[in-house]
Amino acid sequence: VIAPAGPAAARIATLWWILLVVGGLIWLGVVALLGVGLWRRRRAGEDAGAEDPPPPVLRSGDEHGGLPGRPLNWVVGGGVAMPVVVLIGVYALTLGTMRAIPNRGSDEVVIDVIGHQFWWEVRYPNQAIVTANEIHIPAGEPVTLRLTSADVIHSFWVPELHGKLDLNPGLTNHLMLQADQPGEYRGQCAEFCGVQHAGMALLVIADTRADFDAWVAQQQQPALPPTDEIAIQGQQVLLGSSCVYCHTVAGTNATGTLGPDLTHLASRRTLAAATVANTRGHLAGWIIDPQAIKPGNKMPPTNLSATELLALLAYLETLH
Numbered sequence: 001v002i003a004p005a006g007p008a009a010a011r012i013a014t015l016w017w018i019l020l021v022v023g024g025l026i027w028l029g030v031v032a033l034l035g036v037g038l039w040r041r042r043r044a045g046e047d048a049g050a051e052d053p054p055p056p057v058l059r060s061g062d063e064h065g066g067l068p069g070r071p072l073n074w075v076v077g078g079g080v081a082m083p084v085v086v087l088i089g090v091y092a093l094t095l096g097t098m099r100a101i102p103n104r105g106s107d108e109v110v111i112d113v114i115g116h117q118f119w120w121e122v123r124y125p126n127q128a129i130v131t132a133n134e135i136h137i138p139a140g141e142p143v144t145l146r147l148t149s150a151d152v153i154h155s156f157w158v159p160e161l162h163g164k165l166d167l168n169p170g171l172t173n174h175l176m177l178q179a180d181q182p183g184e185y186r187g188q189c190a191e192f193c194g195v196q197h198a199g200m201a202l203l204v205i206a207d208t209r210a211d212f213d214a215w216v217a218q219q220q221q222p223a224l225p226p227t228d229e230i231a232i233q234g235q236q237v238l239l240g241s242s243c244v245y246c247h248t249v250a251g252t253n254a255t256g257t258l259g260p261d262l263t264h265l266a267s268r269r270t271l272a273a274a275t276v277a278n279t280r281g282h283l284a285g286w287i288i289d290p291q292a293i294k295p296g297n298k299m300p301p302t303n304l305s306a307t308e309l310l311a312l313l314a315y316l317e318t319l320h
């Protein structure tokens with residue numbers, strides 16, 4: 001949060017520093033007053049030679065509510081006035097920050113982000129792209145995110161780029177996302193959405209314009225039919241297993257939508273919402289026993305022979 005990499009996060013970080021300084025000064029003031037109070041009470045006790053001064057007796061009609069000393073009016077008055085002034089100031093600053101951050105970016109790059117337990121569906125309607133868990137954007141350009149949910153409430157949070165915004169079922173929230181420099185920015189679901197809430201991460205990958213255009217062109221392609229024999233067998237394993245009920249591979253009969261689109265799986269850096277790196281070993285482990293890698297996620301284990309698994313892996317690795 002305090003290492004912002006985009007204009008929205010930069011404004012939020014500025015507000016955060018102001019709040020920290022204001023809050024810190026108030027805290028120091030409170031501790032100082034407390035110290036003075038303790039010190040005076042101790043001196044009063046020593047003067048009287050008593051171990052502890054008796055507690056003040058409250059009686060109705062007492063000029064100062066039963067407590068000794070005039071400065072009390074000042075303390076009570078200040079204790080009401082200070083928070084009113086400080087909180088109104090903080091409120092104004094917060095509203096100013098919110099106003100300064102637009103909630104929509106370009107009309108060209110519009111990205112639908114749909115929360116699922118426990119992964120992110122990502123769609124680019126203008127480019128006809130469907131992917132998952134990794135959002136590519138052109139660096140230096142504001143893009144528009146439309147956030148919604150397929151099940152429970154999730155929250156989109158990429159701390160280096162922006163604040164949190166909820167994904168609510170049946171509602172669409174807009175968010176302007178911009179990264180100043182090309183790079184990889186990790187995000188995280190920030191609303192408890194079930195057992196694998198903490199395992200619901202994502203990557204925002206800011207590319208140069210040229211890299212972004214190349215990525216778009218590649219993602220728009222359907223999956224190329226496999227050419228080598230083992231990959232052809234692997235495709236048959238996939239099309240002949242339960243995978244097709246939950247996953248889509250564009251250009252094949254696999255058209256399920258319960259899980260992430262696998263058409264360009266091999267082009268992604270991570271698996272299972274940034275839980276593990278996208279390597280052959282992790283992919284094999286994931287397919288055989290996804291519950292071991294991410295307990296409680298919605299993909300069941302699949303029973304495959306070693307030959308079937310190796311063929312399936314070879315096929316999945318062709319899905320660039």
Ligand SMILES: [Cu+2]
Pocket residue numbers: 115116118153154155189190191192193197200
């Ligand atoms: Cu979530």
